[in-house]
Amino acid sequence: MKLDGRTVIVTGAAGGIGRALALRCAAEGARVAATDIQAKALLAVGDELGSGHVTVPADVTDDSALASLIERVEAELGPVEVFFANAGVAIGTDPLETPDEVWELAWGVNVRAHVLAARRLLPGWLARGEGYFVATASAAGLLTQIGSAPYAVSKHAAVGFAEWLSVTYGERGIRVSCLCPMGVRTAMTQGEELAHRVVRGAGALLEPEDVAEFVVAAIDREQFLILPHPEVLTFFQRKALDYERWLAGMRRLQARTESGENAEAEGE
DSSP states (O other): OTTTTTTEEEEEEEEEHHHHHHOOOOOTTOOOEEEOOOOOHHHHHHHHHOOOOOEEEOOTTTTTHHHHHHHHHOOOOOOOEEEEOOOOOOOOOTTTTTHHHHHHHHHIIIIHHHHHHHHHHHHHHHHHTOOEEEEOOGGGGGOOOTHHHHHHHHHHHHHHHHHHHHHGGGTTTEEEEOOOOBBBBBBOOHHHHHHHHHHHHHHHOOOOOHHHHHHHHHHHHSSSSSOOHHHHHHHHHHHHHHHHHHHHHHHHHHHHHHHTTTOOOOOO
């Protein structure tokens, strides 16, 4: 799908991949609605986008807020044709130490927000015979995330939901892509917890703008699985071919990272 002339919503657009996606979609000629719960940072993105686009602060885990967002965007820019479910949180550690409210937040932002958006958008898309849902998941959704159970589990669910949408509605004009990057230079990868150190040690950190460019090219091809880090496909294939060996390699990776040693990425 070409983005030129399309009405697009990008969630989690106040920074990182979301900001880069919003700006790149605008450069492609789309009418962009950028949304985020961080209203002040979102204003700066609105300045970058300029006229012809809108910024709408919203909590996409709140169904009524999401409904209001879509209603406003469609009134100002036209029917939503592409939805980037990009908002995400990387929180939590060991399930024995992570409180319920952290699990609930991870589930709400990383998965439930996708379900709510699809529920709101699918009736119109099916009636018009087309629509595009782009889910930002993670390589953790295909492999796992050492150091953060909530992130690993919720991103697996995000991949699963995107896959289900594609299987169920793909023959009715609904296109679905699932973005699964490894390390991207955002606030999510700058901490010193185990999960952050694993990501930084697993391979090159891409710039958000590079990821956005990759995403736009994949949407043009209507490609489901978007892998800005091509090595993720190799790791995923190793996992499928020999699950026990892959698990053993991941355990070694965790042990080496905990001890401060350098290690190869997933699937060694």
